[in-house]
Amino acid sequence: MKLIFELSKPGRGNQVLTPYYSPLASREPEIPEADIPAAFQRKQAPRLPEVSENDLSRHYNLLARRSFGVCDGFYPLGSCTMKYNPKINEVIANLFKFTDIHPLQPKHTTPGCQTVYALAEKYLCGITGMDAMTFQPAAGAHGEFTGILLIKAYHASRGDAGRKTIIVPDSAHGTNPATAAMCGYNVRSIASTPDGMVDLDALRAAVGPDTAGLMLTNPNTIGKIDKNILEITQIIHDAGGLCYYDGANLNAVMGVARPGDMGFDVCHLNLHKTFSTPHGGGGPGSGAVGCKDILKPFLPASALGETASPQSIGQVKNFYGNFLVVLRAVAYLMTLGNSGVREAAQTAVLNANYMKQKMEQAGYVCAYPGICMHEFVLDLAKLKKETGVSALDVAKSMLDHGIHPPTMYFPLIVHEALMFEPTETESREVIDEVCEVMAGILKTAYENPDACHTAPHDTVIGRPDETKAARNPVVRYQFDA
Ligand SMILES: Cc1ncc(COP(=O)(O)O)c(C=O)c1O
Numbered sequence: 001m002k003l004i005f006e007l008s009k010p011g012r013g014n015q016v017l018t019p020y021y022s023p024l025a026s027r028e029p030e031i032p033e034a035d036i037p038a039a040f041q042r043k044q045a046p047r048l049p050e051v052s053e054n055d056l057s058r059h060y061n062l063l064a065r066r067s068f069g070v071c072d073g074f075y076p077l078g079s080c081t082m083k084y085n086p087k088i089n090e091v092i093a094n095l096f097k098f099t100d101i102h103p104l105q106p107k108h109t110t111p112g113c114q115t116v117y118a119l120a121e122k123y124l125c126g127i128t129g130m131d132a133m134t135f136q137p138a139a140g141a142h143g144e145f146t147g148i149l150l151i152k153a154y155h156a157s158r159g160d161a162g163r164k165t166i167i168v169p170d171s172a173h174g175t176n177p178a179t180a181a182m183c184g185y186n187v188r189s190i191a192s193t194p195d196g197m198v199d200l201d202a203l204r205a206a207v208g209p210d211t212a213g214l215m216l217t218n219p220n221t222i223g224k225i226d227k228n229i230l231e232i233t234q235i236i237h238d239a240g241g242l243c244y245y246d247g248a249n250l251n252a253v254m255g256v257a258r259p260g261d262m263g264f265d266v267c268h269l270n271l272h273k274t275f276s277t278p279h280g281g282g283g284p285g286s287g288a289v290g291c292k293d294i295l296k297p298f299l300p301a302s303a304l305g306e307t308a309s310p311q312s313i314g315q316v317k318n319f320y321g322n323f324l325v326v327l328r329a330v331a332y333l334m335t336l337g338n339s340g341v342r343e344a345a346q347t348a349v350l351n352a353n354y355m356k357q358k359m360e361q362a363g364y365v366c367a368y369p370g371i372c373m374h375e376f377v378l379d380l381a382k383l384k385k386e387t388g389v390s391a392l393d394v395a396k397s398m399l400d401h402g403i404h405p406p407t408m409y410f411p412l413i414v415h416e417a418l419m420f421e422p423t424e425t426e427s428r429e430v431i432d433e434v435c436e437v438m439a440g441i442l443k444t445a446y447e448n449p450d451a452c453h454t455a456p457h458d459t460v461i462g463r464p465d466e467t468k469a470a471r472n473p474v475v476r477y478q479f480d481a
Contacts, residue, residue: 007049007055008050009051070082074404076406076422076434078375078376079173079249079375079421080273080421081249081251081273081279083423085276085328088331089332090328098116098323103319123333124290124333127250127341129260130290131291131293132293133290134288134300134321135326136316138321139270140175140246140268140285142316143287143289144287145179147289148179148213153298157298164185165188166185166186168187168189168214169190169191169198171220175246198228200235214236214241214244218246219253219375221411222367222411222414223252223368223373223419223421224368224372225373229262237263243263244265245259245266247269247270248269249373250270252348253345255338255343255344256346265295266295267291268289271285272286272325276328277328277329284322286325286329296309298313300315348374349373351422351426352422354431355422356372362438365378366378366379374421377417378417381415383416388449389445389453391417396452397444397451397456399456400456400457403437407419
């Protein structure tokens with residue numbers, strides 16, 4: 001397939017028509033052209049591809065046909081919640097009354113957008129049990145960063161300068177320790193028990209006057225909810241620390257259990273996975289952060305300074321964050337309603353347990369026994385030892401059956417890990433079919449391991465050199481002259 005630069009012919013044009021539906025489109029711009037200082041001006045015109053609209057449209061259609069998304073087939077990428085998102089949310093997020101606004105417009109001209117934020121805060125505080133929420137953070141990890149800065153500001157406001165450590169269980173998402181370190185904290189890791197819970201004795205031994213807080217991913221990265229959650233938050237509070245809830249996995253508990261009721265002081269949500277914006281591909285996200293009243297004075301200031309308290313940590317993103325992601329979340333919540341939110345979580349957990357059970361019956365080994373939440377982890381160490389077929393080989397074999405592989409080699413505490421998250425939007429028939437395929441792959445692994453080592457056989461690209469791609473990425477077109 002040719003790159004768009006290779007399709008380019010000098011002088012070939014592409015006429016873009018003014019959108020007929022936008023009342024703003026025909027107006028003269030109100031903002032005068034800026035004088036860009038000569039030092040910042042290009043010396044040469046950029047070499048953009050010159051193609052006709054027809055070529056352009058065919059090029060991207062072809063690219064789309066060669067990629068794989070939730071609308072193409074089963075996509076069980078664990079820890080990512082790749083679920084089908086109702087198209088109505090996209091329709092609403094594309095309404096020009098939402099897309100054609102500017103964050104610096106006078107406030108009295110944007111009551112609709114303000115209502116969207118007010119509704120999002122009301123619904124999501126209700127779901128999390130928090131008192132206030134900011135929508136500035138642009139992703140989950142950014143939300144964590146914001147939340148830990150709130151904790152830091154809280155301790156600083158009390159003159160409590162000795163609290164320099166954040167405790168992070170080893171079943172946490174990798175962004176948790178990274179966030180704590182970025183905020184200037186020492187990270188103390190706590191081991192999990194064999195059934196995937198926080199080791200309470202280790203936690204009690206770890207807390208002290210230097211404890212600033214705890215970051216808990218819940219359900220954690222092995223798909224388990226911690227049964228000692230109230231004890232965990234109590235231990236941290238007794239030591240004078242605060243509790244942070246990584247709520248990126250809220251798909252499993254929304255409408256059923258609330259971080260605020262579990263004793264958490266601050267949490268983030270990934271609106272771009274749990275609440276309907278398609279996740280993955282690096283698109284815009286929203287790591288909304290909710291907190292209890294004690295942390296409210298430290299919340300990020302709004303871009304316009306209207307809600308800034310003197311104790312605010314300041315702005316963490318320009319303007320209001322990714323508004324259209326928040327809008328999709330509101331549309332999603334309004335269509336589901338209270339009972340629908342709960343039902344989505346219950347179905348996600350039911351589907352994961354149904355699939356886990358079927359995979360165990362097929363002969364796969366799960367890393368952790370018992371009931372899981374919305375995702376589960378297979379441990380393929382035994383298969384690798386007996387046949388040489390690795391988790392990567394199994395994942396590659398799935399591609400030949402039109403199934404996107406699950407998350408591989410994560411969490412790190414399981415060595416040959418495959419992490420499945422079927423989500424609530426898959427039917428029983430689809431899950432049954434996938435489990436049949438997985439049983440077939442297991443059979444092939446024992447009977448003809450080479451077929452797995454060389455998979456995929458039917459895709460456009462087989463096995464790219466992943467190390468080379470990571471170490472020597474070529475992401476820019478090189479012109480001949
Ligand atoms: C449990 C958990 N925490 C945090 C994150 C980070 O979110 P993001 O990728 O939006 O930064 C993720 C990613 O999906 C996650 O699964």
